[in-house]
Amino acid sequence: MTQTVSEDTQVEDVESFRRRARAWLAENMLRLPPEPQHSVRRVEYFADADDRQARHRVLQRQLFDGGFAGITFPREYGGLGLSAAHQRAFTEESVVYEMPGLFNIPTFSICGATLLEFGTEEQKRRHILGMLRGDALWIQFLSEPTGGSDLAGLLTSAVRDGDEWVLNGSKIWSTGAFHADWALCLARTNWDVPKHRGLTMFIMEVHQPGVEIHRIKMVNGSMEFCQEFFTDLRIPHSDVLGEVDDGWQVATRLLFHERNAVGGGSTFVSGRDNVQGAGPDDYLLRLVDVSGRLDDPVARDLLGEAHTLKVVEAQIVDRISRAMRTGVMNENAASILRLYRGVMSTRLSTISLDIAGRGAAAWTDDDAAIGDVGMRFVSRQTSCIGGGTTEMARNSISERVLGMPREQTGDRDIPFKQVRRNA
Amino acid sequence: MELELSPDQEVFQDSTRRFLEAECPMTRVRELAEHPDGFERDWWQRGAALGWTALLVPEEQGGGSISGRGLIDLTLVADQFGRHVAPGPLVATNVVAAALAQSGTPEQQVELLPGIVAGEIVATWCDGCTVDRVGDGFVVRGAAAPVEAGAQADWLLVTGDDIQVLVPATASGVQATPLHSLDLVRRFATVRFDDVEVPASAAVARDSVERQLDVALVIQVAEMVGAADRVFAFTLEWAFDRYSFGRPLASYQELKHRFADMKMWLEACHATAAAAANAVEDEAPDAAELASVAKAYVGDFGMELMQDCVQMHGGIGLTYDHDLHVFLRRATQNRALFGSPAWHRQRLAGYLEEAV
Numbered sequence: 096m097t098q099t100v101s102e103d104t105q106v107e108d109v110e111s112f113r114r115r116a117r118a119w120l121a122e123n124m125l126r127l128p129p130e131p132q133h134s135v136r137r138v139e140y141f142a143d144a145d146d147r148q149a150r151h152r153v154l155q156r157q158l159f160d161g162g163f164a165g166i167t168f169p170r171e172y173g174g175l176g177l178s179a180a181h182q183r184a185f186t187e188e189s190v191v192y193e194m195p196g197l198f199n200i201p202t203f204s205i206c207g208a209t210l211l212e213f214g215t216e217e218q219k220r221r222h223i224l225g226m227l228r229g230d231a232l233w234i235q236f237l238s239e240p241t242g243g244s245d246l247a248g249l250l251t252s253a254v255r256d257g258d259e260w261v262l263n264g265s266k267i268w269s270t271g272a273f274h275a276d277w278a279l280c281l282a283r284t285n286w287d288v289p290k291h292r293g294l295t296m297f298i299m300e301v302h303q304p305g306v307e308i309h310r311i312k313m314v315n316g317s318m319e320f321c322q323e324f325f326t327d328l329r330i331p332h333s334d335v336l337g338e339v340d341d342g343w344q345v346a347t348r349l350l351f352h353e354r355n356a357v358g359g360g361s362t363f364v365s366g367r368d369n370v371q372g373a374g375p376d377d378y379l380l381r382l383v384d385v386s387g388r389l390d391d392p393v394a395r396d397l398l399g400e401a402h403t404l405k406v407v408e409a410q411i412v413d414r415i416s417r418a419m420r421t422g423v424m425n426e427n428a429a430s431i432l433r434l435y436r437g438v439m440s441t442r443l444s445t446i447s448l449d450i451a452g453r454g455a456a457a458w459t460d461d462d463a464a465i466g467d468v469g470m471r472f473v474s475r476q477t478s479c480i481g482g483g484t485t486e487m488a489r490n491s492i493s494e495r496v497l498g499m500p501r502e503q504t505g506d507r508d509i510p511f512k513q514v515r516r517n518a
Numbered sequence: 519m520e521l522e523l524s525p526d527q528e529v530f531q532d533s534t535r536r537f538l539e540a541e542c543p544m545t546r547v548r549e550l551a552e553h554p555d556g557f558e559r560d561w562w563q564r565g566a567a568l569g570w571t572a573l574l575v576p577e578e579q580g581g582g583s584i585s586g587r588g589l590i591d592l593t594l595v596a597d598q599f600g601r602h603v604a605p606g607p608l609v610a611t612n613v614v615a616a617a618l619a620q621s622g623t624p625e626q627q628v629e630l631l632p633g634i635v636a637g638e639i640v641a642t643w644c645d646g647c648t649v650d651r652v653g654d655g656f657v658v659r660g661a662a663a664p665v666e667a668g669a670q671a672d673w674l675l676v677t678g679d680d681i682q683v684l685v686p687a688t689a690s691g692v693q694a695t696p697l698h699s700l701d702l703v704r705r706f707a708t709v710r711f712d713d714v715e716v717p718a719s720a721a722v723a724r725d726s727v728e729r730q731l732d733v734a735l736v737i738q739v740a741e742m743v744g745a746a747d748r749v750f751a752f753t754l755e756w757a758f759d760r761y762s763f764g765r766p767l768a769s770y771q772e773l774k775h776r777f778a779d780m781k782m783w784l785e786a787c788h789a790t791a792a793a794a795a796n797a798v799e800d801e802a803p804d805a806a807e808l809a810s811v812a813k814a815y816v817g818d819f820g821m822e823l824m825q826d827c828v829q830m831h832g833g834i835g836l837t838y839d840h841d842l843h844v845f846l847r848r849a850t851q852n853r854a855l856f857g858s859p860a861w862h863r864q865r866l867a868g869y870l871e872e873a874v
Contacts, residue, residue, distance in 0.1 A: 377870070377873075377874060380870050380871065380874065389871070392864065395863070395864055395867035395868075396860060396863050396864065396867070398863075398866070398867045398870060399814065399862070399863025399864060399865070399866035399867045399870075400814070400863055402811070402863075402866050402867075402870060403811050403814045403815050403863065403866065404815075406790070406807075406808070406811045407786050407789065407790045407811060407815050410786070410789035410790050410792075410793045411782075411785055411786045411789040411790075413789065413793075414521060414785060414788065414789035414792070415785060415789075417521055418521055421521070421522070423521055423522075428785075430778075431781065431782050431785055434778065434779075434782050435782055435786065438779075438782075486775070488778070489774065489775040489778035489779070490771075490774070490775075490778075492777075492778035492781055492782070493774035493775065493777050493778045493781075494774070496781060497754060497774075497777055497778070497781060499757070499758075499768045499769070499774050499777065500766070500768055500769040502771060
C-alpha cells in the first residue's frame, strides 16, 4: 500500500457522515416525487440516453463539489478514502434523490477500480479525478463480434510503432460509447504465444481519428449499445495499462470488478443502481394494486416470492462480499452474486408479467407503465447475458469455487495464430 | 449459517459436533427409527449438559448462552442437528423454554426451567385448542396435531385465543396418540384434551406467541440449512469419485452447472438463515418478516438443492440404505411445519401491504 494517512486526518464515523449526507442531500439534490397512489411509474425517466448522460454529469459534479463523490476512492486521487460502511450509509440516504447512477457501472466500479489497481501514479492522477468530477464517462472495449464469452480469443490487433501503438479491429456491446470519453481497450499485441499471453490493455480516448461508432438498436428500442471500428487508430505507449502482453492479468481483475458490480457487491457504486425488473421497493405492490389484484392470492403469492428473492439478494451480497473480504472465499465467489442477480432478475421480470396480466399485451398512454412490463419481459435475458453470461458464471463457480474439472479447450498452449477461429 | 464464529462459539459447536459424531452416527439414527420415542432420555440429558436447552433461558433462571446472543448460539446446535439428523425434541423444548423465560410466572420458571435446562423435563407446544376460563382456573378442549414429542413430553404449553396454559401430560383427560412421522427419529402425536382442568396458576401470558413462531422458524431453518450443506458436500464428493463413460461426473458441464446453481442456493440459504436468526435474536422490527423470507427461500431452494442431489446420485439415492433420504425426511418435515413457503409468501404480502 502506498497510501499514507496524514496526521490531521481523522476518519469521520459512519453515523456522523450519514447525518451530514442527509442534510446535504436535502439541501442540494432533487427529491424524487413520491409515487402517486394507485399507479406505477415508467422505469425510464429520460426521453433519450443523451439527455440522461448530460444530466448525470451535472449531478456528479454537484456531488463532487459538495464533498460526496468517490466515497471509497483514495483521497490522493480526489476521493474521500472512507469505508464501504460509509458508502452504504450514503446510498441509503440518497435513495429518494435523483442520483448520477450512470457513473456507477462501468466508470467507477469497473474502470476506476481497475485503474486504481494497475495504473501508474501518473495515470491515476490524470484520470480518477475526472471521473469523480463528472467530466469523464468511461466504458470498456472488450467483446468483439467474433465472440463474447471467449474474451481472450479477441482479434483486434495492436502493433508497436515507435512511441505509439496502431490498433485495427472492432469492438461491440459497449454501452453508451457515443457519449463516453475514455475507454479501457484490450487488444492483441503478440500472435506467436498462446492467447492469454499476447494481450495488452490500453487506455484510450473514445472520440478521435480512427474510431467509428455505430449504435445498435435493441428489441426494446434502446440505442445504447454500440459497435466500434478501429482503423489505424494511434495510442501513445504511455497509455498502456499494466505491462505489454500482460493485459490478461488486467482483464481478469477488470472482469472480477465487473462481476462484483453486476452482482451488486462493489463498494465503488454510489446510490442505488437500477436492477432490471426489480424497480423500487413497492413497485410490484403497486403493480398488483393497479392491476386490481390486491385480493387475489395468486398475485399475493407472486408478490411474496418477489420480495423473498430481493431480500435474499441483499443478504447473499452481504455474505459473499464479507467472505471475499476476509478470505473465507476466493474472489471467484463474485460469480455467485452475478448468477443470483441474473436468475433473480429474469424471475422478477416473469413475475411482473404475470401480475400485469393482459395489461402487458396492449395499453393506452396512461398505462404505459404496465405496458413496459411486457416490453421488459421480451428483453428479459439481458440480465443473464450482459456483464458475462450466467453460463460463464456457472463455469466459474463450478471450476474456480468448487474445483471441478475445467472444460476442454482447443486453444490451450497453442500459439494464437494457429488457433481455429471465426473470420 | 454465520460466516465468522467467536473462539467460544467454535468450541461450543465443536462439542456438539463431536458428541453427535460419537454418540449418534447414522447407524444409530437408523436403529432409533425402531425406538418408540426416537430418543433416549439419558442421552437427551447428556446433550442438554452441552447446552442444547439452556441457550434461550437467562442465567438467573438456570440457563445461559455462549455469546450473550442465545438464539444465534442455538442455531449452531440446530445446524449440527441438521448435519447429523440428530434425534431429540430440539425445537419444541427450546420454544417452550423461551416462552416460559419470557412470559412465564416466577413460580413456573422455578418449577420447570431447571428441569428443561437439565434435559430432565421434555416440554412441547400445542395449538388449535380452546382454553376457557372456568371459575378460578381454565378448561382445555380440543385436539392439537401434529405435536412434536406429543407422546413423550412431560409438559404441554397450550395456546388458546387469548391465553396460553401449562398442562402436565399426566393431567386427567390428556391423551396423546402417536402419529406416523416422516422423520426417522422425530416423533409427533395428536394430543387430545377432554375437558382438562388446570388451575389459574397454569396461565402464561400470550404476549410471546408470535416470537415463539419466529424462534421455531429460526431453529428449523438452521436445521434445514445444516442438512443441505452436508448433503451438498457429500454429493459434490460423489461427483468427483463416480465415473461414467470413462470420466468423473464432475467433468460434465451439464452437471457442473447444476452444482453451480446448488452452490448459489446453498450460500443464499446460509445468508438468509443467518439474517433471520440475527433479526429474531435482536427482536428487530422486521424479525417476523425476515423469518418468513428465510422459510420461504430455504423451504423452496434448500429442498430443490437436496432433490437435485438425489438426482445426481441416480437410483442409489432413492434407496433406503443410502443416507440421502434420512436428511431429506428431516428437511421435508421442517418444510411442512410452521408454515409452507407458500403460507409465508402470503404472510409477506401482508407485511408489504401494511408497510405502505
